[in-house]
Amino acid sequence: NAGVTQTPKFQVLKTGQSMTLQCAQDMNHEYMSWYRQDPGMGLRLIHYSVGAGITDQGEVPNGYNVSRSTTEDFPLRLLSAAPSQTSVYFCASSITTGGGYEQYFGPGTRLTVT
Amino acid sequence: AQTVTQSQPEMSVQEAETVTLSCTYDTSESDYYLFWYKQPPSRQMILVIRQEAYKQQNATENRFSVNFQKAAKSFSLKISDSQLGDAAMYFCAYRSDYGGSQGNLIFGKGTKLSVKP
Numbered sequence: 096n097a098g099v100t101q102t103p104k105f106q107v108l109k110t111g112q113s114m115t116l117q118c119a120q121d122m123n124h125e126y127m128s129w130y131r132q133d134p135g136m137g138l139r140l141i142h143y144s145v146g147a148g149i150t151d152q153g154e155v156p157n158g159y160n161v162s163r164s165t166t167e168d169f170p171l172r173l174l175s176a177a178p179s180q181t182s183v184y185f186c187a188s189s190i191t192t193g194g195g196y197e198q199y200f201g202p203g204t205r206l207t208v209t
Numbered sequence: 210a211q212t213v214t215q216s217q218p219e220m221s222v223q224e225a226e227t228v229t230l231s232c233t234y235d236t237s238e239s240d241y242y243l244f245w246y247k248q249p250p251s252r253q254m255i256l257v258i259r260q261e262a263y264k265q266q267n268a269t270e271n272r273f274s275v276n277f278q279k280a281a282k283s284f285s286l287k288i289s290d291s292q293l294g295d296a297a298m299y300f301c302a303y304r305s306d307y308g309g310s311q312g313n314l315i316f317g318k319g320t321k322l323s324v325k326p
Contacts, residue, residue, distance in 0.1 A: 128313065135218070137300060137318040151310060185254065193305055193312025195242040195261055200254035 097121050101186050101201035108176040108208045116171040116204050118186030124199075126192045127169040131155065131182040132203075138185065144169055145192050176208045211236045213303050215317035222291045223325050229276075230286045230320045232301030240306035243277065243284045244314070248298040257299070260284065262306075288322075296324045 102117045120127065128143035140153030144163040158180060160172040169188075173180060186201040212235045222228035234243070245257040260268045260277050267275050272292075276285045288295055301317040 126312075130316075135318060137316040139316075140313055143313055145309065153313065183252065187254075187314075191308060191312075193308040195259055195304070195306075197256050197259070198304075198314050203252045 099186055099188055099199050099201040101184075101204050103204060104202065106204060106206050108173070108206065110176060110178060110208060112176050114173050114176065116173075116184055116186075116206075118169045118171065118201060119167050120169075120186075120188040120199070121167065122188065122190075122199070123166060124188035124190055125166070126190070126198075127163065127186065127188045128153070128198075129159070129161065129169070129171045130185045130187065132185060133182050141171065141184075143192070173206075176206075178208045180206065181208045182206060211238070211241075211303050211305070211315050213301050213315055213317040215301055215320050217320045218318070219321045219323070221323045221325060222288070222295075224291055224293060226291055227287060227289045228291055228322065230288075230299050230301075230322065232284045232286070232317055234282050234284065234301075234303050236282070236303065236305075238305055238307070242304045242306065243275075244302040244304065245273070245275070245286045246300045246302060246316075247295075248300065248319075249294075249296070254300075258286070291324050293324050293326060296322060298322075 129141040130138040142161040144150045184204045189196045189198040241262045243260045247255045272289045303315045305311040
């Protein structure tokens with residue numbers, strides 16, 4: 096099992112550009128989520144999905160879009176990048192939402208917006 | 210809404226000594242889970258230990274153990290015989306036993322642990 100994979104590992108964007116962060120898991124997990132990590136802020140939830148075709152907003156959803164057309168993939172789209180979106184982004188998955196199931200994380204994407 | 214607070218932004222420990230990282234949380238739920246995640250410089254998030262709220266017995270995993278005080282809403286992590294490889298950011302996290310929007314993992318802001326040789 097590859098677990099949770101994310102691409103790219105690093106990205107530099109100019110303000111106003113758009114891009115998609117890719118996330119895939121091969122564990123047949125229902126639940127997938129995106130977090131951003133900023134210094135001193137911990138991990139904050141951007142969007143999450145409890146199954147294919149179902150997505151919802153987390154704590155900091157503005158400026159981001161998601162879709163979940165398959166169980167395996169959960170891409171995160173930045174519509175018009177802003178310097179405030181400079182951060183490290185993590186994708187995660189677990190069997191389901193809630194409960195004591197371990198949440199597995201991808202290796203992260205470091206995004207810089209200039 | 211549930212919140213998780215880690216009051217120690219940074220901690221330091223001598224190699225082979227013991228260190229305790231603090232975490233408190235706020236919830237009105239009775240069924241939930243608590244986690245400690247480790248994030249080394251590689252950035253990879255690694256589950257260290259988990260605790261079920263309905264269990265009175267504190268969880269242990271080798272050199273890692275927790276002190277879970279449900280009434281006080283406290284969940285501290287004790288690392289015994291600290292090793293250089295324990296140097297990392299440690300995050301405390303809460304997860305409801307309920308599904309849907311209530312079942313997301315909620316993180317504290319983290320404690321950076323340094324280990325001195």
